[in-house]
Amino acid sequence: MDTRAFFLSTDGLISYKIDRTKIIFESFIRGSSRLKICDSLPGRLVQGFQSDGDYMHYHYMKRLLIVPLVLIMTASGTGIVSDVEASEKKVVTKQVASNAIGCVLPLTGRYAAAGNRALDAIILAAGVFDPLVKSSIKLIIEDSKSQPEGAKAAVTKLAVQEGVLCILGPIGNIEALEAAKEAQRLKIPILTLTQKEGITDIGDYVFRSYMTNPMQIGTLVKYAIEDMGLTRLAVMYPDNLYGREMEMLFRNEVRRQGGEIRKVKSYDKTQTDFGDEVKEIIGLKLPPSKGKENTNTKDDNKPVIDFDALFIPDSPASIRMIGPQLAFYNIINSGVKLLGTSAWNSPDLLKTDGDYLEGAVFTDGFCLNSFYPETNDFIDIFYASYSREPDVMEALVYDAAGIIVKVIKEYDAETREQFRDSLLRLKNYRGVTGKTSFSGTRDAQKDLFILMVKDGQIVQVR
DSSP: OOEEEEEEETTEEEEEEEOSSOEEEEEOGGGOOOEEEOSOOTTOSOTTOOOTTOOOOHHHHHHHHTSOOOOOOOTTOOOOOOHHHHHHHOOOOOOOOTTEEEEEEOOSSTTHHHHHHHHHHHHHHHTTTOTTOOOOOEEEEEEOTTOHHHHHHHHHHHHHTSOOSEEEEEESHHHHHHHHHHHHHHTOOEEEEOOOTTGGGGOTTEEEOSOOHHHHHHHHHHIIIIISOOOEEEEEEESSHHHHHHHHHHHHHHHHTTOEEEEEEEEOTTOOOOHHHHHHHTTOOOOOOTTSOOOOOTGGGOOOOOOSEEEOOSOHHHHHHHHHHHHHTTTTTTTOEEEOOGGGOSGGGGSSOOGGGTTOEEEESOOTTOOOHHHHHHHHHHHHHHSSOOOHHHHHHHHHHHHHHHHHHHSOOOSHHHHHHHHHHOOOEEETTEEEEEOTTSBEEEOOEEEEEETTEEEEOO
16 A cells, blocks of 8 residues: 655655555656655655645755655555565566666665765755756665675665666775675676775776875875975874874875975874874983983983974874974974874864964865855755755765766766766866866876865865
8 A cells, every 4th residue: 555745846746655665755846756765764764754635845845855764654554665675586677777876875774874964965966856956867775784785785776676877885895895896797887985995996887986095195295295395294193093004105105206204103092192202203312211320411302303294194182182292392383384184174173272283284075164166055055955064975975976967967878888988088077075087997086175274264275
């Protein structure tokens, strides 16, 4: 037995349809069905479900479509059966629909919060519920359930049963790896949203559009050396997986671009006093341990600040503890610039007053204080739709979805092979995260934002 809720606006009629096997979100704006969420997705059905004939304002309905929702049983009392379960009984191969985008996201499970935020960005980019957007784009969403095997099964279903032209997602390294392998096997283009290195090596149908650590470091070092003239660099890094990776990338990139690494010092991630580490990078000898004679003379213990910039790949909380030590030993006053990663792009960085942060430079894929008109428009639209500001992940996902929509609309790709080739030809797509092109390895080449602390605010400088 089907139960429907209708919502009316001057722009058209939108219908929710719930039956025993699937949930279909059908938009009848201009007569096109534009969004389908497959599988029973607890938490993403309509809250406050209405009976036939009840109407609500279109814009209020639009908000209901994209917030966490309550699972509803049909009037007969029968539960909703998963599409995936049904597909195990009967596999149907559909003709490829040149306007259909498949999305694989973790809408339930461990990574559900990130998956649902990514879905918000995709829906906005595709203009599914925007009556001003003239589009025949159809989104078909599959839940990976935050599991690698779920991501693989979702790719199979979208490619074989739903007949989508391409797939966007998943997010997360392990899910993306399994999804990419399956997409390559089925020869369907997949645009992954992951930092997983080497994922595009899987095959010629696998793409990636995301910000990576090598991309960050390459952008930062180039700006520091070429634009700021900082050729002598030092590093302080946390002795954990992230810190070691970023230190290695930074050290190699500095050398590749003709710079020089003068000092490198690690520290324990759990410590809160960084005095000894700061002393070591400026050549101050530490006092002898208890019971040993101090043989250091006054001349032996003069600070040597022989570097132009200090790179610290750590969290804002750690930077707020390290910064005062750098100021105390006159490292900042000597003209040394602080360099960081995207982890610094947070209001938490500026929670305490600290002149030591003035002029600090770091990179990210997005900035709320951007001077790009596309970025500012996106922030306004996103806030109007969801009553919150977007973060870097949502901005990157929004651009990835926008790239797919652009290729479908403007490149007239009718087959999956044609879509893949068209995506490779895309150059300088101007999105909310800057310009994006795809290299021959099918990895996105992005112009990341150069950010700086200026007058107590994080601002874009390039």
